[in-house]
Amino acid sequence: MKGDRVEIVIDAGGGAARTYDIQASRAGRRLDVTHGRGLVEVSEVTRSGTPVRTARFMANRVIALVEHPADESAARPEEYAPLRRAA
Numbered sequence: 001m002k003g004d005r006v007e008i009v010i011d012a013g014g015g016a017a018r019t020y021d022i023q024a025s026r027a028g029r030r031l032d033v034t035h036g037r038g039l040v041e042v043s044e045v046t047r048s049g050t051p052v053r054t055a056r057f058m059a060n061r062v063i064a065l066v067e068h069p070a071d072e073s074a075a076r077p078e079e080y081a082p083l084r085r086a087a
Contacts, residue, residue, distance in 0.1 A: 003070030006042050009054075009063040010074045017063060022055055024070075033067065035059060 004024040012018040024031050027062070028047045040062050044053045 002029065004031045005068040006031050007064075007066045007068065008040070008042070008057060009065075010057055011051060011061045011063055020055065031067075033065065040065065
């Protein structure tokens with residue numbers, strides 16, 4: 001959902017670390033994180049499952065990967081007013 005965010009910290013060599021922040025840019029898109037065969041991949045995916053953007057990182061360089069889900073309480077209020085039918 002829009003507002004989903006993944007923060008990745010990479011070892012850039014020489015004792016330096018580099019941080020990447022990837023965010024779902026539009027409503028209806030989500031972020032998928034996959035890892036395997038020495039790669040970590042973060043993809044922004046549409047509702048139909050089509051990848052829009054993809055970021056790939058070497059797994060042995062990844063120091064930290066933090067997923068920040070969107071704040072659903074702001075998007076969906078806890079209480080909804082009951083619907084009334086016009087008589």
